[in-house]
Amino acid sequence: MPKTPVTFRLSDSLLEAIDAQVEATSSNRTDVVVKALKQFFGLVESDRFLASLDVIQSLTERVTYLEQVSIGTEKLSSDVLHSLTDVNYT
Structure with missing residues (x-):
């Protein structure tokens, strides 16, 4: 499935939460954000x-x-x- 790079502006607290999840799951920012968005949108x-x-x-x-x-x-x-x-x- 093709993927398109995008850029977002996030608050520091949201970025810190993403980074904490990255550390906890040994993942990366993209995977964490994509997973969260997919869950949100069902x-x-x-x-x-x-x-x-x-x-x-x-x-x-x-x-x-x-x-x-x-x-x-x-x-x-x-x-x-x-x-x-x-x-x-x-």
């Missing part, structure tokens, strides 16, 4: 669904890549074997 469940779609897409791309590598490896092995059997030992 987007948590739909985000899990979208994250699942992202994972499925990523896995599909990896499987496709591995299939292509496997086909290439089989062709290479076949070509090498063929060239070894074509050697003239006379």
